Amino acid sequence: MDAFITHTGVGVPLRRSNVDTDQIIPAEYLKRVARTGFEDGLFAAWRSDPSFVLNQPAYAAGSVLVAGPDFGTGSSREHAVWALMDYGFRVVISSRFADIFRGNSGKGGLLTAVCAQDDVELLWKVLENEPGAQVSVDLVARTASAGDIVAPFHVDDYTRWRLLEGLDDIGLTLRHEPEIAAFETTRPSHRPTTAAVAGIND
Amino acid sequence: MARTLAEKVWADHVVRQAEGEPDLLYIDLHLLHEVTSPQAFEGLRLSGRTVRRPDLTLATEDHNVPTTPGPITDLVSRTQVETLRANCAEFGVRLFPMGDAEQGIVHVVGPQLGLTQPGMTVVCGDSHTSTHGAFGALAFGIGTSEVEHVLATQTLPLAPFKTMAVTVVGQLRPGVTAKDVILAVIASIGTGGGQGYVIEYRGAAIEAMSMEERMTVCNMSIEAGARAGMIAPDETTFAYLKGRPHAPRGADWDAAVAAWRELRTDDGATFDAEVVLDADALSPYVTWGTNPGQGSPLDAAVPNPADLADQGERHAAERALAYMGLTPGTALRDVPVDTVFVGSCTNGRIEDLRAAAGVLRGRRVASSVRMLVVPGSAKVRLEAEAEGLHEVFEAAGAQWRLPGCSMCLGMNPDTLAPGERSASTSNRNFEGRQGKGGRTHLVSPLVAAATAVRGTLSSPADLDPVEA
Structure with missing residues (x-):
């Protein structure tokens, strides 16, 4: 997972609340075996609407999504985070996120920045008045800036630390690799392995 | 301090404990099938990681396989199975493919090989992993990113579960089976009644059950919302395991049985919740x-x-x-x-x-x-x-x-x-x-x-x- 310190990219105003994970990526995309390439499923139902914000050329290269409250509700599918990141999003700004989605985002390296709804409205205005305007997100200072607006955001200390360090769950655990190796030396010898047993089921 | 069976198995597997962080738990056996593993393997590939312990990992094809002779005709099903085969070959994981003498449903295969043993931690990207708890193992289903985590580290960061005792007293009448017991348990506590708990099934009716019957009971723990179900190992468990391909042999067998005998809830240990069911009243x-x-x-x-x-x-x-x-x-x-x-x-x-x-x-x-x-x-x-x-x-x-x-x-x-x-x-x-x-x-x-x-x-x- 890449470290996240600052990010500047095109801001996308998504004036919708309660964007659930079925809207972020519908269930039909869950049958796939790949871990990447979910960008085509992102907001699949809305993408067929020419007026949808991501279908407007100025916003198409967006990487900072500014959404209404209660983003990421519903099914726990991790594919929702994958779809956003595969599309190119690094940050979602909202006044409120669903718990599971926020947890999945932290694991995947997507920053969920919680801004006051008033600030979300101000950001929307900037991004709508000047399509293609950039948003600068500073995880050290915890601010999101666009035009004249500097909006402070909240992210919990643990998630922030992990993002700044670029540590995913596995990376975090692997920092304790010596302890895992030490534990392995203490396992009883009678515990089985899955290796074929000679003469029995090899 | 008096401890429950679940607490003992948990404590035996703690690699690391730190204030304010989940415990890091060692996993003894990781079972895989074709549905929940593809993205986990791809995650490994994307981050340049390997499978830490292929020798504690085993894969089988089950969800998508047709039960009549011939190849898989559905394209999505076939892709999942072929992906599992390619991943197992690439990462050195033993696989029982369709047609193999050991192939079968992942939760039938592990126990019949003697791979599921008392006191182990067993995980699989499948909610019915609770089945393996019948042997006194702590066994539970996990999600795809957890599958990737176990593949890479052989551990999982986990917050402790609560414990629930479901005691089935008395004796089942003829014609009344383990399935009826677990359906009655679920009807009694509800599909959310076990949420956050590891259930330990105990009491005379459970002790009288064969291993197959105990597996039926533990299998459906998840349908009561529980993370896992467990039954303390006893002579029935040992007799089932003895001589199975992956069961310990010789001096290891004796050491194992001695250790397994310790795996029961201590007198005076307290559960966070208790439920009692009367076997004689069941039909x-x-x-x-x-x-x-x-x-x-x-x-x-x-x-x-x-x-x-x-x-x-x-x-x-x-x-x-x-x-x-x-x-x-x-x-x-x-x-x-x-x-x-x-x-x-x-x-x-x-x-x-x-x-x-x-x-x-x-x-x-x-x-x-x-x-x-x-x-x-x-x-x-x-x-x-x-x-x-x-x-x-x-x-x-x-x-x-x-x-x-x-x-x-x-x-x-x-x-x-x-x-x-x-x-x-x-x-x-x-x-x-x-x-x-x-x-x-x-x-x-x-x-x-x-x-x-x-x-x-x-x-x-x-x-x-x-x-x-």
Whole structure:
């Protein structure tokens, strides 16, 4: 997972609340075996609407999504985070996120920045008045800036630390690799392995 | 300090403990199948990681495999299976593919090889991993990113579970099975009653059960919302394990048994919750609704939602009866079925097939009913054939199939048509799980077989005696 310190990219105003994970990526995309390439499923139902914000050329290269409250509700599918990141999003700004989605985002390296709804409205205005305007997100200072607006955001200390360090769950655990190796030396010898047993089921 | 069985197994596997962080738990056995592993392997590839302990990892093909001879024709199914094969080859994981002598449902394969042993931690990207708790293992289902985590580190960061004791006192009456016990437990505590808990099943009725029966009970712990189910190992457990391919041998066996004997809840240990059930009061159970908690004794009638005090439960029951096409007050024994399925990780083991064959011997499946008998593994199939059980099934008019998950879930060709009604020994009667519009009643193998004969939900006691 890449470290996240600052990010500047095109801001996308998504004036919708309660964007659930079925809207972020519908269930039909869950049958796939790949871990990447979910960008085509992102907001699949809305993408067929020419007026949808991501279908407007100025916003198409967006990487900072500014959404209404209660983003990421519903099914726990991790594919929702994958779809956003595969599309190119690094940050979602909202006044409120669903718990599971926020947890999945932290694991995947997507920053969920919680801004006051008033600030979300101000950001929307900037991004709508000047399509293609950039948003600068500073995880050290915890601010999101666009035009004249500097909006402070909240992210919990643990998630922030992990993002700044670029540590995913596995990376975090692997920092304790010596302890895992030490534990392995203490396992009883009678515990089985899955290796074929000679003469029995090899 | 007095500890529960679950707490002992947990403590034995803590690699690292730190204030404000989840415990890091070591995983002794990681089982894989084709549905929940592809993205985990790809995650490893994307981050340049390897499988830490391929020698503690084992894969089998089960969810997507057809139970009739021939290749997989569905493209999505075939891709999942082929992806598993490629991943296992690339990362050095042992795999039992379709047609292999050891292939079968992941939760049947582990125990029959003797890989599932008391005191172990066992995980799999599958909620019915709780099955392995029958051996006194701490076994639970995990999600795909956790699968990747275990592949890479052989550990999982986990917050401790709460503990619940489900004590089944007394003795089961003849014809009442482990399946009836667990359906009664779920009906009693509800599908969310076990949430956040590891359940330990105990009491005389549990102690009297065979390993197969204990697996049936632990298997459906997840249907009560529990993370895992466990049963303390005893002589029954040791006798089952002794001599199995991956069971300890020689001095290791003696050391293992000595360690396993310590794996029981200490006197004076406290559980966070306790439930007591009277085995003598139980009779064959059958579900009438669309979750495993919506069940009643077979002797009862389809319940009237209006009788339910809780508004949420009442609405759920109304919706369930509408989906199931049932009218309140209808005797459950009068409900006709089109299909009977014997199999799955809940009831696809040799004893389950023996029980069903025992009912069918000398009888015929009703002409209106199609009956599928699907062994849980290739080994179970061979064992059944060695005992001549397949001849009993075929003589009765049932279809004797190849091993797989089959009609437990609609990922393979064995599905229900819209409106088709089944009596099934599987574990989930969710809307559409066995096919869009399919209606499923969960039952024991004995009830399944008797239902196949009479064509309506029945227990063996309802059948005319077989003429000598």
